Amino acid sequence: MKIPAANPLANYKTHRKALSRAVLKTLDRGAYILGPEVQAFEKEFARYNRVHSALGVASGTDALQLALKAVGVKPGDTVITVSHTAVATVAAIELAGAVPFLVDIDSASFTMNPAHLESSLKKMPAPLRKKAKAVIPVHLYGHAADMPAILKIASRHGLAVVEDCAQAAGTELNSRKAGSFGHAAAFSFYPTKNLGALGDGGAVLASSAAIAEKVRLQREYGWKQRYISSVAGGNSRLDEVQAAVLRIKLTHLDAENKKRAKIAKFYSHALPAHLLELPSSARGVRHTWHQYVIRSQKRDALRALLQKKGVGTLIHYPVPIHLQPAYRGRVRLGHGGLGETEKACGKILSLPVYPELRASDLNYTAAAINQSLRELS
């Protein structure tokens, strides 16, 4: 048995016929960048998320960066997020010229702890606080951050909210889509995400026409009219082939998220809750299980044994951003440090969870985990 930790090829094969047809049709049309496929995808994706509009861009990192700029983040501003996230979240803050300020996570949901956000804002050094402009909650692993609490704090402190939805396509909280709570939201369509392209891609969800227009200008040289820059901008475009792929994948997203939820349910029954910490969903959250993340004190040994048995796993993420060489001692940290973040990273392990896993794969994986835990006891 060989069960990879992620398998974007399998998902391509599932939809190969429709994808090939759509890609060839797009190639034959002769428009390759920001054409009718992108426009149609933007409409469909905005409708799916029940937001004002969506704009295709080149990556999730760009989506975050452009969303920050569109909600008014300027060079030298402070932007608050978590350290337990993909490095892209923090990289995007710096790409927008802002200073990252990192707060702790809630240990159950792995997402931003609103109480720590609040206490950190209160204790933030005055120069940083005066410049605090935005907060980025990350809906990590497919679990929604506590948006009602975060929105309340953000509004009290005059902060814009940009949601990082890279891992949360289809996630809901209180029957609303992740990405529909903030002023703007950023998605990545990296091939292994729940909504994955066959290359790079991303999107910004905008809550208003004004924010949408700012992103639209920024993604193509500040052009309102071709070749005439109204404002200084850059280049971050979604291409037609990726948009055609995404239009097909979007029609399967809910069904595939349901399959992920079934897999999560299987693991939660088949794995020993007294030997491992199993993931859960907070009330009102429709989890989309981008990752199924267990915690074990013996994580590294467990991972090595699973590898030997042919079960691939990953660690999302092994080192919190504030402890990575590029950011250590440079990014600013919330009040009292990031204890839960630092505790989590030594124990977390992401198990295979994608729609193409068969019952036999899952039985094998669960048996391999149970067997490995016996070997370790």
Ligand SMILES: *Cc1c(COP(=O)(O)O)cnc(C)c1O
């Ligand atoms: C994947 C990811 C990103 C970045 O997306 P790219 O398309 O790789 O730039 C940002 N944030 C989170 C939480 C991610 O998982």
